[in-house]
Amino acid sequence: MNKRPPGDDVDNIIQLKQAEMASADWSNLLGHLAVKPDKRLYARLFSHFAPKVKAYIVRLGVALATAEELTQEVMLSVWRKAHMYHPEKAAASTWIFTLARNQSIDWMRKQKYPQYSLDEWSETASEPGQGEQKVLSDRIAAAIKLLPEKQAQVIYMSYFEGRSHGDIAGRLDIPLGSVKSRIRLASEKLKQIWGGDRYEH
Amino acid sequence: MNINHHLDDATLMSYSAGSLSQGMALVVASHLAFCSACRERAEMNDAVGGVLLESLDAETIEDDMLAAILAQIDEPLERRIVEPRQAIPSLSDPEIPVPLNEYVSGPLDQLEWKRIVPGVAYYDMPWQGRGVSRLLRIAPGKSMLTHTHNGNELTLVLRGSFSDEVGRFCRGDIADLDDQIEHQPLVDSDEDCICLIATDAPLRFTTLFGKLVQPMTGF
Numbered sequence: 001m002n003k004r005p006p007g008d009d010v011d012n013i014i015q016l017k018q019a020e021m022a023s024a025d026w027s028n029l030l031g032h033l034a035v036k037p038d039k040r041l042y043a044r045l046f047s048h049f050a051p052k053v054k055a056y057i058v059r060l061g062v063a064l065a066t067a068e069e070l071t072q073e074v075m076l077s078v079w080r081k082a083h084m085y086h087p088e089k090a091a092a093s094t095w096i097f098t099l100a101r102n103q104s105i106d107w108m109r110k111q112k113y114p115q116y117s118l119d120e121w122s123e124t125a126s127e128p129g130q131g132e133q134k135v136l137s138d139r140i141a142a143a144i145k146l147l148p149e150k151q152a153q154v155i156y157m158s159y160f161e162g163r164s165h166g167d168i169a170g171r172l173d174i175p176l177g178s179v180k181s182r183i184r185l186a187s188e189k190l191k192q193i194w195g196g197d198r199y200e201h
Numbered sequence: 202m203n204i205n206h207h208l209d210d211a212t213l214m215s216y217s218a219g220s221l222s223q224g225m226a227l228v229v230a231s232h233l234a235f236c237s238a239c240r241e242r243a244e245m246n247d248a249v250g251g252v253l254l255e256s257l258d259a260e261t262i263e264d265d266m267l268a269a270i271l272a273q274i275d276e277p278l279e280r281r282i283v284e285p286r287q288a289i290p291s292l293s294d295p296e297i298p299v300p301l302n303e304y305v306s307g308p309l310d311q312l313e314w315k316r317i318v319p320g321v322a323y324y325d326m327p328w329q330g331r332g333v334s335r336l337l338r339i340a341p342g343k344s345m346l347t348h349t350h351n352g353n354e355l356t357l358v359l360r361g362s363f364s365d366e367v368g369r370f371c372r373g374d375i376a377d378l379d380d381q382i383e384h385q386p387l388v389d390s391d392e393d394c395i396c397l398i399a400t401d402a403p404l405r406f407t408t409l410f411g412k413l414v415q416p417m418t419g420f
Contacts, residue, residue: 023255039271046267051259058260068263076270090244094251101219101250111328113219114226114300116233116240141252158218159253164401165215166352176352176379180211187210187246194245 018048023091023137030095031087033079042079045092050075053100059160060104070107074100091137105162136194143193151186154179204236206367206374212353213239217246224326224334224399228355228375230300231397235373296359301397305336309360309395314338332400339363339394344387354378354400361394363387 016025026048033041054071062070077099085095105113144152157163157171165183169176208216208229215221216229233240294308304326305312314322320340328334332352341361356376363370365384370376378384388394 039274043267043271046270049254050262050266052254052257054260054262055257056254059257067260068266071262072266072270075266076273079270079274091248091251093255094248097250097254098247100254105219109223111223112303114223114230116230116243116300137248137252137255140248141256144249144252144256155214155218155249156253158215158220159250162218162220164220164222165211166401167220180209180379183211183214184209187214190249191210191242191245194248 018044021048023093023141026092027087027137030078030082030085030092033082034085034087037079037082042082045078046075049078049093049096053096056097056100056160057104060108060162062104062108066107070104074103077103093137108162139193140190143190147186147189151182151189154182155186158183202235202373203371204238204373206370206376207236208232208239208242208375209377210242212355212377213242214246214249217243217250222330222332222334222399222401223328224330224332225353225355225401227300227304227326227334228357228397228399231298232357232373232375234298234300236375298357298359309336312336334399335397337396337398339388339396341388341391341393344385352379352401355398357397359395359397361388361390361392363394363396364389 021029026045029041029045032038033045050071053074054067057067057070057074058064074096078096081099085092102113102115105111144155147155153172154168157168163171165176165179168179172179212221212225212229216226221229233243296309297305305324312324314324316322320343322338324336324338326334326336336359339361354376356370356378358370358372358374360372362372363386365376365386367376367378367384369389370386
């Protein structure tokens with residue numbers, strides 16, 4: 001759990017240069033925004049995440065002008081839904097990713113991407129072991145860099161290009177089963193990092 | 202809920218990646234509404250998405266976007282707009298998982314089931330896609346012809362149960378199968394078995410219950 005009281009570190013974060021901000025700092029910042037709307041904090045968050053959200057949407061294959069509009073919608077919803085964010089449950093980047101993913105898919109398919117209830121987040125937020133999300137993000141980032149190229153490739157094609165298993169199999173000219181086993185292997189490695197701390201002690 | 206059959210890692214990761222078809226994503230989200238173990242795994246996969254987002258090189262943003270957003274959030278009526286939520290769970294049939302709520306018009310028994318053959322009926326989800334996305338209702342004791350899959354197939358049990366070579370599947374259980382598996386599901390509950398199913402490949406009637414269905418629907 002994030003035991004620090006709100007406000008404790010916000011001034012420190014504000015002092016940091018953009019480039020010095022780590023994943024945990026952005027999560028703290030969004031955590032403050034969740035409790036109290038603050039345009040100054042939002043502007044910092046915007047300048048970091050809006051260009052990345054646009055990059056994500058462009059990689060999904062959306063035309064530049066539309067990607068710009070969609071980015072604006074996603075970043076607007078970051079402000080409007082900030083009160084639903086729980087820093088102990090997910091890193092800021094994770095939460096913003098899910099907003100960007102859902103809104104991009106909704107736009108591309110003209111259909112709402114079926115979601116499991118976000119309301120349940122608050123009910124399960126205090127489960128043991130959920131407290132180190134922000135640290136975990138850094139470790140997952142390191143682990144993704146260490147994945148063998150073939151495993152990283154299918155992960156990128158899934159997340160950045162939105163390709164189904166069948167699509168990936170076709171493009172790489174490999175059997176469907178190979179696509180799935182590559183994703184499973186990658187998932188297995190990431191899971192060890194994810195669950196490691198929790199089950200060790 | 203005691204759940205014995207869970208989602209495959211590959212399916213869960215593609216769900217978080219946003220790369221599942223509408224129908225497949227609906228089955229996954231519905232299972233996640235039942236299964237806290239899979240929900241935790243889904244959160245990890247969402248975190249992978251966050252890490253990947255963070256890793257991207259910045260794209261140039263128009264100078265006035267921030268100003269435009271700040272202007273929008275200053276409009277008092279616009280603030281804190283309540284998102285259009287899915288149907289309110291407390292008013293709906295507890296048998297129906299929340300993500301499915303907005304696509305069915307009422308309790309399962311009151312849906313307009315379309316009969317295919319005696320003992321087998323379906324209710325299609327309201328979208329066109331490459332694969333199948335529907336509820337299937339099968340009478341007790343019905344056995345399906347042995348079939349394999351062309352692509353992935355997800356089957357979530359909402360009522361009753363069935364057994365096949367893999368095991369017994371009850372409410373909340375998910376059969377997450379690919380083309381490596383050949384099976385012959387048999388409904389072994391006293392009541393009808395109702396499942397939410399989806400496939401991600403163009404329909405070739407190698408799906409669960411499909412061989413039985415094929416001659417009747419003329420696909």
